[in-house]
Amino acid sequence: MNQFIFQQKQAWVSLKKKPAFVATVVTTMGTTLGALLCILTLAYLLILQPLPYPEQDRLYNVAHAIGDKTGETNAEAFTYPGLLNLYKSQEVFEQAAIINYGQDVLTSLPNQPTLNTGYATPDWFEMLGASMQLGRMFEATEALDTFNPVAILTYQTWQQEFAGRPDILDTKVSFSGVSYRVIGVLAKKFVEPQIKATGMTTHIWFPWDYNLDVRMKERWGNISGSLTFVGKIKPTLSAIQVEQIITPLVHDIWVENVSAIPFFAGWSINMKMQSLQSVILGESQNTVYLLLAGVLGLVLIAFANIANLFMSRTAEQQRQLAIYAALGAKKSHLFKALLAESGLLMFMSIVLALAIAACGFYVMQSQLAAVLPRVNELSLNLVTFIAALFFALVFSVLFAFLSSKMINYRALNSILQSSGKGTGVQVSKRFRQALIISQVAIATLLVFANIGLFREAVDTITKPTGFSVENMTQISLSVSASTFPPAEEVAPVMTELKKKLLELPQVEEISQSGSVLSGFGLWALTAIATNENYTPESTGVSDNYFSMMGQALLEGDYFSVADVKDRNRVMIVNDVFAKRLSPTGSAIGLQISPGGDREPFTIVGVVKGVTMPEQSTIPMRVYTPAGLSTTQMTLRLKSGQTITREEVVSAINSVSSLYALFSLEVLQEIKQKRLFTQYATAITTAVLALITLFLASIGLYGILSYGTQMRRFELGTRMAIGAKRKQLIGLIVKDNAWVIALGVAFSVVVMLVIYIGYQDVIAVYLGLDLLAVFIFTVAIISLLSLFACYWPLRQFINQPAIHSLRGSD
């Protein structure tokens, strides 16, 4: 132990003299290992760590796939009565819960926040093994059709909206005119399975009976994406068996109930079991593998760089090592001394790495919660620490081993005798070349991949959308009552509100409908002429919607003011749907039936299709007059102006007290939020490409500069016999060019291997323009390499030749 402490002390003293070396090693290894630990912890969480629920491998999300006549899945969502039917009649699940999601305004608080709401049957929390901070979970008193108005808060909601009030139990909270009594607060550590969307957490839970889709209770022909069924299958059954049992159960009843609707003739229901884990994780495992590959590349580059630094340092220390050897140090003694240094450095690096990993978790949780599942469970855990310890050990030994490998123990003695001449410590030329090849190959691969992804993201961000969101804000209103007032009562209030809002100085124009970014519904329609069925996206719009959104009219007319006021049976379709309806002629005048004996719509206009921020293709869309009772409005403001929540709330209050402001969103912000993945990708890849280039340039510079240093006397000799600077630069470049070319060639081979192995995954990204990206990448790497050839040479060729020759004699 004494020996160990002595060696650590020696290592510390020796390293203290080389602060630049220590700083380079610790920052390079610390940052890259930090990134590695961060991604490894994430990978463990997403690939290996089970969900934090009891017997989670038996938890399944049940999907309700509706197949059309051709048998192809048309939509994957439950009908309300279908869901209830399954819940009541199934016998394959040990425990089962039906869940629904929504949003509502908490009107009993002065700031009236809009909260994410969840509605569930009592088994839900028990199945998830939830524990409570305060109070109780839902029980039999909240079972189906009990209509017991109670609520459970999440820990975060309790803290944020109620400041963690200890007397929260039995407090009343009001939503849509219903007053609920708080019966419990979920524990801080409860993790909600994010089934509906990654990053979407529920703020408050109500009994199932109060869910917002309840109006669809009897409608077998309507589906809702929020209706969810989760169950724990009986241990004796497999997922496939369960599918086989419940499919006829659901199918038969549905067919019986939609038999009166000709649209659904020949359609079928297929039940699909999806493990809760796969639903929550989605495609994220691919992302993790990509991240892991990227970060491993970085670690390899960093390793090559630092290995090179360690070896240069050993070369520098050869005299000192020779003295140790002369005094009787064995090879193993020298190794231990080197290990003490590398161990100390790796310890410092890993401390930095853990700090960086913790920062990484924070960034992921605050920025990437909507992209990566389960990130809220990330923290420095046992896996992180074991990995950290492992890497610290492995890299310490590796660096010490590489350094000691360079020592020619026998030649060490001659160093002292021949006054510093000789080659007791040297990095072999072949090893240096291998380092250069690996550096160039990894850097080329990483930079190429990053630039490729960067371009893809930037292309999506800058793609023309066919609509404008400049200076626009959309608002929507909710009603503070349990039942929605009839349309004829709402319409005059909305007209009055529109007038009030237009009086505000910053408001230029108002469209009494949602914006182009509000989303669309699906509508089952039949073209009367051909009797063909379609399910286009649909929405209701105002008369000035298209002109305000900048969506071009191709044919026919916009809706008139009268169309909207009287809700005339007219329809505007986009060019994609028009083409489907009438591939050669015009769609104007065609009649479209919404089914049953309802009056058909007549197409009066065709507009150009718009691309949503994250969409690559334009779906079929139809637009109908929204009517004057629509409680959504889109405001166009004067350039550079904004409108506050308070201004809108006071306008609403001046008109009626029955309505609350449900949401106010700036369209530009919604667009950016939808493009978050692209923005995040663009920034991450740009940063990664720069880091890679930076690391590669340090590394290449280090190796090439060492190589040049080794050739100092040769260069001096060449200068002495008349070589000019240009000729020497040419020489070094020529000598290294083939190694660099080999590195590039190697990267091409690796890319081909990856391409052959993962053709189907990569095919999406492939295109001829990638060749340009590749050429660009190779050009960057070549320039970098040229620079790394020239820069270390400078010190020799820009000085009189004697500087390079001195010490040779």
Added chain:
Amino acid sequence: MSDIKIKMNNISKVFETDELETHALQNINITIKAGDYVSISGPSGCGKSTLLSILGLLDMPSGGEYEIEGVNVTDLSLDQAAEIRNSKIGFIFQSFNLIDELSVFDNVALPLRYKAKVPSDKEIATRVAECLELVGMSHRSSHKPNQLSGGQQQRIAIARALVAKPAILLVDEPTGNLDSKSGDQVMDVLEKLNDNGTTICMVTHDPRYADMAKTQLRLLDGAILTTPRLATA
């Protein structure tokens, strides 16, 4: 006069560090004529190597004037100095300084490849063969330097120094790394070359070899002790 190969006037060299000024050379005046064989000797640290570096344009003097074959070479750019070294000066180093990766032939040919106008391959081959012949090493032209003995390596270095037909050979302790037999052989080669008209300037601390030169200069603390016989003549 065209037969004056080298003329140094009041050459001095000062090494400056933050606190110290070392006068390595002071007021050196040397004239070397065509066909001369000059030795420069003196104790360790007297400035021999510095003088040879300046003579060979490997380093710049701090003061004074320097001419090679009537051309002022006191203030040259690095590339201009390289060009003069290539065409006018042949170097022979104590440690031979051959390039290990290149064959004997390519080592000798190297100065020709650095010429402003590179001769044809045939011309290079002829000239290299001539020079190897002069030092008696024709049979080794495809060997690598590390396959040769020290004495043989030094003779290759002499061939390389001669290949571009320089105005003067600058020789730095040519026998320093050799045993006495090989040393004698190398000295014989030099003597023969001088007999055939090659101008030589040699730095050595070995009085036996210094005596072989026609003109002997002695350096002490950066200044010349003995007035050269030929220079006063």
